[in-house]
Amino acid sequence: MKIKKGDEVVVIAGKDKGATGKVIVADPKGERVVVEGVNMVKRHTKETNQGPRGAKEGGVVTKEGPIHVSNVMLLENGKRTRVGYRINDDGTKVRISRRTGKEI
Numbered sequence: 001m002k003i004k005k006g007d008e009v010v011v012i013a014g015k016d017k018g019a020t021g022k023v024i025v026a027d028p029k030g031e032r033v034v035v036e037g038v039n040m041v042k043r044h045t046k047e048t049n050q051g052p053r054g055a056k057e058g059g060v061v062t063k064e065g066p067i068h069v070s071n072v073m074l075l076e077n078g079k080r081t082r083v084g085y086r087i088n089d090d091g092t093k094v095r096i097s098r099r100t101g102k103e104i
Contacts (some may be wrong), residue, residue, distance in 0.1 A: 001028040001069055002083035002095065009072040010080050011038055016067075020075060024064065032066035041065040076100065 003009060005026045011019045016038045025034040040062050047058030073080040074097075082098035095104040 001026065001031065003033055003069050003072060003074060004095075008075040009033070009035060010075050011035065011067070011071060012073050012080070013071040014039070014067065023072075025066070026069075027066065030066070031069050033069050033072060034064050034066050035072065036064065039065040039067050074104070076104070 003023060003026060005023050007023045008020065009023055011017055019035075019038045021036040021038050023033050024036055027033070041064075043061050043063060045058050045061050047056050049056055074083055075081075076097050076099060079099065081100070083104065084096050084098050085093055086096050086103075087093055096102065097104055
């Protein structure tokens, strides 16, 4: 998967098209990423006594949901770019920007 945790990405499809954010979680097996502030979903959580001083926490929680990696593109200097790979002289594989050809 060409998108990694910590990358700055822009959403190119779906209800949050045009939104930018940082990748919080990357799941290569499921081909999904969780982007900060994008695809916000509501989850109803059970009340527990896990809060500070045994306070009860629960109710409706809003958090980010995963989106498919094909719906995001990497941002480089504020512009979106495709990602490619190059093998260095020492045999290491590095990601490169298809827009500029520079290493990411």
